[in-house]
Structures are given as structure tokens and as C-alpha cells.
Amino acid sequence: MAIKSNRAVRFCFVWLLLLQSGFVFPLPQPCRNLVLYFHDVLYNGFNAHNATSTLVGAPQGANLTLLAGKDNHFGDLAVFDDPITLDNNFQSPPVGRAQGFYFYDMKNTFSSWLGFTFVLNSTDYKGTITFSGADPILTKYRDISVVGGTGDFIMARGIATISTDAYEGDVYFRLRVNITLYECY
Amino acid sequence: MAIKSNRAVRFCFVWLLLLQSGFVFPLPQPCRNLVLYFHDVLYNGFNAHNATSTLVGAPQGANLTLLAGKDNHFGDLAVFDDPITLDNNFQSPPVGRAQGFYFYDMKNTFSSWLGFTFVLNSTDYKGTITFSGADPILTKYRDISVVGGTGDFIMARGIATISTDAYEGDVYFRLRVNITLYECY
Amino acid sequence: MAIKSNRAVRFCFVWLLLLQSGFVFPLPQPCRNLVLYFHDVLYNGFNAHNATSTLVGAPQGANLTLLAGKDNHFGDLAVFDDPITLDNNFQSPPVGRAQGFYFYDMKNTFSSWLGFTFVLNSTDYKGTITFSGADPILTKYRDISVVGGTGDFIMARGIATISTDAYEGDVYFRLRVNITLYECY
Numbered sequence: 001m002a003i004k005s006n007r008a009v010r011f012c013f014v015w016l017l018l019l020q021s022g023f024v025f026p027l028p029q030p031c032r033n034l035v036l037y038f039h040d041v042l043y044n045g046f047n048a049h050n051a052t053s054t055l056v057g058a059p060q061g062a063n064l065t066l067l068a069g070k071d072n073h074f075g076d077l078a079v080f081d082d083p084i085t086l087d088n089n090f091q092s093p094p095v096g097r098a099q100g101f102y103f104y105d106m107k108n109t110f111s112s113w114l115g116f117t118f119v120l121n122s123t124d125y126k127g128t129i130t131f132s133g134a135d136p137i138l139t140k141y142r143d144i145s146v147v148g149g150t151g152d153f154i155m156a157r158g159i160a161t162i163s164t165d166a167y168e169g170d171v172y173f174r175l176r177v178n179i180t181l182y183e184c185y
Numbered sequence: 186m187a188i189k190s191n192r193a194v195r196f197c198f199v200w201l202l203l204l205q206s207g208f209v210f211p212l213p214q215p216c217r218n219l220v221l222y223f224h225d226v227l228y229n230g231f232n233a234h235n236a237t238s239t240l241v242g243a244p245q246g247a248n249l250t251l252l253a254g255k256d257n258h259f260g261d262l263a264v265f266d267d268p269i270t271l272d273n274n275f276q277s278p279p280v281g282r283a284q285g286f287y288f289y290d291m292k293n294t295f296s297s298w299l300g301f302t303f304v305l306n307s308t309d310y311k312g313t314i315t316f317s318g319a320d321p322i323l324t325k326y327r328d329i330s331v332v333g334g335t336g337d338f339i340m341a342r343g344i345a346t347i348s349t350d351a352y353e354g355d356v357y358f359r360l361r362v363n364i365t366l367y368e369c370y
Numbered sequence: 371m372a373i374k375s376n377r378a379v380r381f382c383f384v385w386l387l388l389l390q391s392g393f394v395f396p397l398p399q400p401c402r403n404l405v406l407y408f409h410d411v412l413y414n415g416f417n418a419h420n421a422t423s424t425l426v427g428a429p430q431g432a433n434l435t436l437l438a439g440k441d442n443h444f445g446d447l448a449v450f451d452d453p454i455t456l457d458n459n460f461q462s463p464p465v466g467r468a469q470g471f472y473f474y475d476m477k478n479t480f481s482s483w484l485g486f487t488f489v490l491n492s493t494d495y496k497g498t499i500t501f502s503g504a505d506p507i508l509t510k511y512r513d514i515s516v517v518g519g520t521g522d523f524i525m526a527r528g529i530a531t532i533s534t535d536a537y538e539g540d541v542y543f544r545l546r547v548n549i550t551l552y553e554c555y
Contacts, residue, residue: 012197016385022399024554027524029207043244056242056260056288057426057447059413060434064245075426075449077242079260079298081290099290099298099319103426105451105469113449113469115300115485117319130318130330133500133518134469134487145500145518145525148318148330150344154212155330155367159520182525184209200386214392228429241427241445241473249430262427264445264483266475284475284483284504300485302504315503315515333503333515335529339397340515340552369394 030158031184034125036118037165038082038098039090039174042067047171053080057103067170072111073104084118088165088174096120102135110137114144118177120152127151129179131160146181157183215343216369219310221303222350223267223283224275224359227252232356238265242288252355257296258289269303273350273359281305287320295322299329303362305337312336314364316345331366342368400528401554404495406488407535408452408468409460409544412437417541423450427473437540442481443474454488458535458544466490472505480507484514488547490522497521499549501530516551527553 043051045065055064057077062068079101083094100116115132133144149156158181167173228236230250240249242262247253253261264286268279285301300317318329334341343366352358413421415435425434427447432438449471453464470486485502503514519526528551537543
């Protein structure tokens with residue numbers, strides 16, 4: 001027993017020292033996983049009623065009702081308030097809103113950068129998760145960072161794996177977001 | 186004594202395993218709490234001298250000197266550099282600057298999204314705290330995430346509870362920010 | 371041995387209690403350090419081919435091909451996709467892209483606010499690091515927050531010390547970024 005106890009103490013000790021000493025830790029097991037969908041309908045000059053997002057900035061020479069034609073929309077900046085659903089059906093009852101902004105940031109391909117918050121308000125979850133990071137749209141699965149959370153997700157940390165589930169021209173797209181949290185309170 | 190020691194070792198062990206195993210932890214006690222105010226004076230075409238923020242983006246059909254009239258300012262994007270004070274008096278000596286951006290992101294109510302940094306430079310605090318998240322303006326208290334910090338607030342984690350302390354039309358508003366940090370170095 | 375063991379157990383115990391009790395911890399040793407450079411070439415109306423960034427928002431009365439002349443570019447908002455290099459040579463083979471946005475946020479001096487991601491794709495590193503915070507340009511060294519990471523930098527935490535390594539008028543600037551991570555997986 002004494003031997004076992006001493007080994008445990010030593011393990012404990014070492015672990016705590018590592019915590020303070022710049023050690024690279026193994027990734028812990030996830031403590032929470034959510035799969036959600038959100039739906040973006042970009043204003044194009046004709047869909048004011050249905051649109052959930054709108055361009056608010058664009059490079060010189062472009063206008064705000066059409067995505068910049070050349071340079072893969074480089075510089076177009078949109079603000080959005082999109083419904084979040086549990087499945088891929090736009091008509092499903094929303095469990096919250098995805099609110100934030102994105103902009104196209106590459107000239108030679110389609111690529112964007114995202115900053116947004118999931119504002120969840122359902123029987124299952126009440127709280128927010130905030131995300132930010134680069135989104136190379138044409139890649140099937142791309143990871144962005146969970147940078148914070150409130151409510152049920154207070155101080156959430158982790159990543160979200162985004163995939164484009166569907167899109168229609170430049171007006172509608174649907175993103176599947178697989179959220180993996182590694183620190184939960 | 187041996188029994189006590191073994192119990193402690195076991196507790197210690199269990200805790201470390203939990204840390205690695207996807208356990209949902211109880212929220213720790215806060216390690217720091219600050220209450221600060223910041224004051225936003227939006228440029229409206231007539232107050233260039235006093236303004237601390239300005240619109241830099243707006244949806245199609247809107248202009249940059251007036252908040253978008255319809256749709257609850259949906260799409261209006263402002264950049265700000267606001268004084269931070271210890272109390273709710275605009276004339277109090279500032280202890281730092283709140284710098285960042287916000288935009289209105291809902292069509293059917295007033296709601297915004299914030300990304301900003303408190304740059305604190307007083308005898309009490311030197312450093313920055315960066316926040317981001319959804320801000321449903323009409324709710325009395327709303328939580329946003331602390332996403333980072335530098336200086337005295339290096340790697341700060343926690344939340345900020347924001348409330349609108351006062352406002353005058355579309356030109357002036359004052360926010361009370363109650364910052365609660367759960368991880369301090 | 372028994373005495374030593376008990377002291378260790380007590381230390382272990384105390385440390386775990388501190389973790390939950392709002393204690394201010396000593397900063398751990400860094401677990402990773404990277405020094406990288408990125409190069410921004412702002413579109414000015416004549417350099418469409420070379421430009422890596424472009425204005426997409428500006429205050430009332432300004433245009434998108436010139437930085438706002440008065441008020442230290444206050445309100446100018448740029449989107450960028452800049453090459454990252456290991457040294458300060460613009461011609462060096464890029465190890466990734468710095469993608470994000472910045473805006474000028476002070477009327478009485480040059481100051482900006484940054485939100486961006488290092489998308490690294492080299493033999494050494496594959497993954498992203500996302501940064502955000504205030505950037506008082508005229509200060510030699512300024513710290514911004516690491517707010518997240520993916521891939522090799524999953525859940526990275528720490529700070530980045532930015533310095534302006536070189537600039538040419540309003541068109542070109544090069545930033546040196548010294549990234550210090552305190553939590554690595």
C-alpha cells in the first residue's frame with residue numbers, strides 16, 4: 001500500500017509541475033458535442049423580406065446588392081442573423097440564432113473569415129458560443145475556434161468543424177457545424 | 186494518518202483523471218471582478234468634434250451619417266474609441282479606452298454584435314481585455330465572452346455582464362460592464 | 371518517507387483547492403514560441419495586381435481607394451490575405467496566410483484594432499491561430515491576445531507581441547509577430 005501511495009503522489013506531483021512548466025499535454029476527451037445547422041439568405045436586391053444577411057461593406061467599385069463579381073468576392077463584408085436548426089431543414093423550428101459577420105478574403109479562390117455567436121434558446125440549451133477564424137469555403141471540412149461562451153456554455157473552449165451542407169447560387173447557403181468542447185463548466 | 190493520506194491521494198488522482206476525461210467541472214470562484222463604464226458618442230453629421238464612434242458600413246440604400254432608418258439599423262457597422270470611466274460620469278477622468286466595433290444584426294428588433302478591447306492604463310491596471318459576442322440590446326443584462334487579455338490580464342477568461350446605463354436618442358449611450366474573471370495569472 | 375509523502379499530498383491538495391477557489395496563479399512557462407512575419411500591401415487604386423488587402427469600409431465623406439486623410443484614418447476598415455514568411459523578406463516562400471481585418475480606431479493618433487487568423491501550412495506546422503485585440507501602431511511592441519487555435523494549435527492560449535518591422539507610406543507594411551503560447555495540446 002505504501003508503495004502504491006507513493007507512486008500516486010509522485011504522479012500527482014509530476015502532473016502539477018508539468019502544468020506550470022510548458023509541457024505539451026495530450027488533448028483531453030471532449031466534454032460536449034453539438035451538431036447544428038444554420039441557414040444564410042443573403043440580400044440580393046430582390047429578397048428584402050426573406051434575407052437574413054446583407055452586405056455592409058465592399059471594395060472600391062463594387063456595390064452592396066451583388067457580391068463583387070471579380071476576384072472571388074474579395075472584400076465583400078456581410079452581417080447576418082441566421083436561424084439555427086437541429087437538422088438540415090430550413091423550415092424546422094429554430095433553436096437559436098447565428099449572429100455575426102463574414103467577409104471574403106482571397107482574390108484567387110473562394111475563402112472567408114467568420115466572427116459569430118450562436119445564441120441558443122431552447123429547452124436543451126440556454127447560452128451563447130462565440131466562434132472566430134478562417135473559413136476556406138471550398139474545403140469539405142474546416143475547423144474554426146470556439147473563443148468563448150456564456151450561460152450553459154460559460155468559458156467553453158474547443159473547435160467547430162464546419163461543412164457547407166447546401167447552397168443555391170450566391171443567395172442561400174447552409175452550414176453544418178459540429179461543435180466539440182474540451183472544457184466545460 | 187495512513188488512511189487520511191490514502192484518501193487524499195485517491196481524491197487527487199480522481200481529479201486529475203477527470204481533467205483529462207471530458208468531465209463537466211463546477212464553475213470555480215471568480216478570481217477578479219471589475220465594474221467599468223464606457224461612453225459612446227456616435228457621429229451623426231454634426232458632432233465631428235465630440236464623436237467617439239462613426240459608421241463605416243451600412244446596407245444598400247442607407248448612408249453613413251444616419252443609422253439605417255428601417256429594419257432597426259440592421260447592417261449598420263460602427264467603429265469606436267470610447268473613454269472608460271470608473272463611474273457613470275462622462276466627465277470623470279478616463280482609466281482607459283474601449284476600442285472596437287459593433288454592428289446591428291437583427292431586422293425585427295434592436296440587437297447588436299460586439300468585438301472590442303478595453304485598453305486600461307491607470308495606476309490600478311495596465312493591460313487589455315478583449316471581448317466578443319452577441320448583445321441583445323433591449324435585454325437588461327446580457328453576457329458576452331472575455332476572449333483574451335494581455336498585461337495584468339494575460340490570458341484572462343470569463344464573462345462580462347453588460348447593461349445599458351443610459352442613452353440619448355441614437356447619438357449617446359453608456360454601457361456598464363461587470364467583468365468577472367475565472368482564470369487569472 | 372512518510373513525512374515527505376504527506377507533505378506532497380498536502381501540496382497537491384492545496385493546489386487543487388486553489389484551482390477552484392479564485393486564486394491568482396503564477397504565469398506558467400511558455401510551451402511554444404514562434405516568430406513569423408506578414409506582409410500587407412493595401413490597394414490604393416493603382417496596384418490591383420499586387421495588393422493583398424483592400425478597404426471595404428470608411429466613414430462618411432471618405433473613399434475606398436485612399437486612407438481617410440484627416441483624423442488618422444479613423445474609421446477605415448480593411449480586409450486582408452497576406453503572405454506569412456519565416457524571415458523579413460517579402461520574396462521568401464510563404465509558410466501560410468494571415469487572413470482577417472483591421473480598422474483604424476483613433477482620431478488623434480494612429481491606432482488600429484485587429485482580428486485575424488494565421489493559416490499555417492508548412493512542413494513544420496499545419497493549423498490555425500486566431501488573434502484579436504487593440505494595436506496601438508506607434509508603440510514599438512504591443513501585445514494582442516491569442517483567442518483560439520486549430521490543428522497543431524488546437525485550443526492555443528497566449529499572447530502575440532507585434533512590432534512594425536518596416537513600412538512604405540500607406541501602401542506596404544510588414545509586421546513581426548512573436549507568438550508565445552502558455553497552453554499547448
